[in-house]
Amino acid sequence: MSTPSAGSDLPAPTPLPYRRPSGPGRALVDGWVVAKRNLIKIKRVPEILVFVLISPIMFVLLFAFVFGGAIDPGDGVGYREFLIAGIFAQTVVFGATFTGAGLADDMAKGIIDRFRSLPMSPAAVLVGRTTSDVVYNVLSLVIMALTGLLVGWRIREGFLDALLGFGLLLVFAYAISWVMAYIGLVVPSVEVINNASFVVIMPLTFVSNAFVPLESFDGVLRQLVQWNPVSALTQASRDLFGNVSASAAAPDVWSMQHPALYTLVWVLGILLVFVPLSVRQYSRAGG
Amino acid sequence: MTDMIRATGLRKSFKEVQALDGLDLAVPEGQVLALLGPNGAGKTTAVRVLTTLLRPDSGSAIVAGVDVLADPDGVRARIGLSGQYAAVDEHLTGLENLEMVGRLYGLGGAAARRRAAELLDRFGLTEAGNRPSKTYSGGMRRRLDLAGALVAAPPVLVLDEPTTGLDPASRVQMWEVIRELVSGGATLLLTTQYLEEADRLADDIVVIDHGRAIAQGTADELKAQTGGERVEVVLAEPSMVGAARAVLAEVASGEIELKAGGRELTAPVAGGLAALGHTVSGLQQAGIAVLDLGLRRPTLDDVFLSLTGHASEAPAGSPGDPDSAETEEALR
Numbered sequence: 242m243s244t245p246s247a248g249s250d251l252p253a254p255t256p257l258p259y260r261r262p263s264g265p266g267r268a269l270v271d272g273w274v275v276a277k278r279n280l281i282k283i284k285r286v287p288e289i290l291v292f293v294l295i296s297p298i299m300f301v302l303l304f305a306f307v308f309g310g311a312i313d314p315g316d317g318v319g320y321r322e323f324l325i326a327g328i329f330a331q332t333v334v335f336g337a338t339f340t341g342a343g344l345a346d347d348m349a350k351g352i353i354d355r356f357r358s359l360p361m362s363p364a365a366v367l368v369g370r371t372t373s374d375v376v377y378n379v380l381s382l383v384i385m386a387l388t389g390l391l392v393g394w395r396i397r398e399g400f401l402d403a404l405l406g407f408g409l410l411l412v413f414a415y416a417i418s419w420v421m422a423y424i425g426l427v428v429p430s431v432e433v434i435n436n437a438s439f440v441v442i443m444p445l446t447f448v449s450n451a452f453v454p455l456e457s458f459d460g461v462l463r464q465l466v467q468w469n470p471v472s473a474l475t476q477a478s479r480d481l482f483g484n485v486s487a488s489a490a491a492p493d494v495w496s497m498q499h500p501a502l503y504t505l506v507w508v509l510g511i512l513l514v515f516v517p518l519s520v521r522q523y524s525r526a527g528g
Numbered sequence: 529m530t531d532m533i534r535a536t537g538l539r540k541s542f543k544e545v546q547a548l549d550g551l552d553l554a555v556p557e558g559q560v561l562a563l564l565g566p567n568g569a570g571k572t573t574a575v576r577v578l579t580t581l582l583r584p585d586s587g588s589a590i591v592a593g594v595d596v597l598a599d600p601d602g603v604r605a606r607i608g609l610s611g612q613y614a615a616v617d618e619h620l621t622g623l624e625n626l627e628m629v630g631r632l633y634g635l636g637g638a639a640a641r642r643r644a645a646e647l648l649d650r651f652g653l654t655e656a657g658n659r660p661s662k663t664y665s666g667g668m669r670r671r672l673d674l675a676g677a678l679v680a681a682p683p684v685l686v687l688d689e690p691t692t693g694l695d696p697a698s699r700v701q702m703w704e705v706i707r708e709l710v711s712g713g714a715t716l717l718l719t720t721q722y723l724e725e726a727d728r729l730a731d732d733i734v735v736i737d738h739g740r741a742i743a744q745g746t747a748d749e750l751k752a753q754t755g756g757e758r759v760e761v762v763l764a765e766p767s768m769v770g771a772a773r774a775v776l777a778e779v780a781s782g783e784i785e786l787k788a789g790g791r792e793l794t795a796p797v798a799g800g801l802a803a804l805g806h807t808v809s810g811l812q813q814a815g816i817a818v819l820d821l822g823l824r825r826p827t828l829d830d831v832f833l834s835l836t837g838h839a840s841e842a843p844a845g846s847p848g849d850p851d852s853a854e855t856e857e858a859l860r
């Protein structure tokens with residue numbers, strides 16, 4: 242019999258047969274291992290890639306040809322040109338759904354338990370997931386940009402400015418990924434995540450200047466649109482791509498006067514709140 | 529003896545359910561402990577606490593010399609877990625799965641790769657090693673999951689129902705793998721609903737029900753608790769009961785029982801085969817025809833039944849005994 246008794250000892254901690262990296266470097270090293278695992282999935286399930294690439298193309302074409310003629314942004318820039326940055330913003334923000342759905346799937350399949358039983362950084366799974374989703378977003382941005390160029394969109398500022406514009410889009414989407422990561426851990430169901438993301442992201446992108454000029458909103462709605470970070474993101478991208486006419490002055494609110502800065506403030510705020518929140522939720526997942 | 533796993537007074541409740549209700553466990557170094565209990569007994573909850581996946585409401589646990597609550601990361605570096613449901617990534621190949629686990633334990637790229645190949649070989653998965661694990665059978669997936677627990681050659685292994693859901697052939701294969709593992713010196717905690725499995729693999733068995741240990745011992749010790757061997761006779765003619773009872777009385781060490789149906793007699797015996805032989809000749813001399821006659825050793829199913837008053841939910845479970853309530857009384 243081996244009931245716990247005073248007679249039996251406890252061993253000294255068994256020595257480890259290998260050396261593990263420690264500190265914040267470990268979150269990155271382990272995070273990269275997890276990101277690679279997520280990226281392999283793109284290779285194995287090419288349908289995902291098709292979806293990732295087709296839907297942005299569809300968006301660009303739909304908006305350009307269906308609404309393209311109907312709405313006049315009224316400042317000398319054609320609607321198509323006005324629209325593209327909005328579609329970029331909407332698409333990359335929607336891309337965050339992948340983060341939530343991926344984590345929910347891993348929770349449901351017990352993979353998160355496997356990870357949590359390993360001596361890895363508790364941030365690694367989230368770092369890895371959000372990182373691999375940046376790759377998805379890069380792919381869809383490239384495809385959308387090419388489609389945009391085909392239908393008449395042009396980069397009218399410098400190439401470097403345009404890169405900054407893409408960078409800003411990716412950084413903002415990255416922050417939203419951490420929000421969806423949190424939701425994915427709290428509600429571990431892929432279906433629920435897809436619906437939840439729709440409910441959150443649709444209003445966020447439609448109550449903005451992504452598809453309709455700011456000037457066409459009134460009253461309270463106007464206030465919401467002005468301070469909506471997606472509006473700032475879109476405005477900043479338009480500025481950086483040179484998709485605003487020189488004559489039109491930016492709306493007279495701070496968020497629209499400094500859209501890139503305002504966007505970055507949001508990015509920082511979201512990360513400061515949702516990184517610790519998500520890591521904590523991960524650490525206590527399932528119990 | 530040194531305890532590689534020791535848990536004291538573990539309690540955990542989920543809303544109204546008391547999943548663990550003061551569980552104590554100890555597994556000495558190099559030994560196998562089976563945590564045996566029906567569905568919902570609290571096995572998985574115990575495993576999750578010991579492997580740092582779940583914080584208990586109260587109680588403490590030391591695994592491989594490291595406190596589970598104070599240094600969970602230290603525990604994770606020293607254990608290998610194979611959970612109740614195989615947690616392998618279906619899109620990764622077997623090799624990629626193991627390589628990833630190796631990297632996350634902290635092995636370098638080359639070392640992780642080498643170790644992965646070695647384990648695939650050991651588990652008979654080399655051929656399938658470059659296929660996504662989605663294409664694997666249940667048994668293969670389970671073995672891959674177990675291989676994942678071994679990547680870092682941890683001193684303590686925890687397997688939660690390693691054979692549940694496997695077909696009989698895969699189960700036997702898994703038993704072999706597990707036995708081989710332990711012969712390598714690892715300390716193993718395994719949970720099971722199969723009494724036979726605990727009997728085959730474990731040095732020591734803790735029977736758990738409603739989050740509490742209700743019995744502990746070797747398979748033999750547990751069997752002894754149910755009162756040892758019995759001779760069972762099924763008569764061709766119910767009218768011969770009286771004569772048969774007289775024959776059995778010569779070998780019985782306790783009360784002879786007549787079972788429902790009126791043609792089956794059971795007598796507890798001390799002498800085993802000798803008692804059986806005596807019964808056979810006695811019945812022949814008296815000219816009593818029998819349909820069936822045998823020496824019945826208690827299985828662990830009987831143990832479970834006698835301890836809990838209800839049959840275990842293992843498929844191999846024995847039919848309910850009318851005398852179980854009585855035995856339960858006697859044991860308390």
Ligand SMILES: Nc1ncnc2c1ncn2[C@@H]1O[C@H](COP(=O)(O)OP(=O)(O)O)[C@@H](O)[C@H]1O
Nearest residue numbers: 527542545547566567568569570571572573574
């Ligand atoms: N996460 C949970 N939430 C609520 N109840 C749970 C949870 N996990 C386990 N339980 C309950 O705790 C009891 C013990 O469960 P478990 O440890 O899984 O048993 P076993 O592994 O022996 O089948 C069961 O009644 C189960 O329903």
Ligand SMILES: [Mg+2]
Nearest residue numbers: 571572573612
């Ligand atoms: Mg279980």
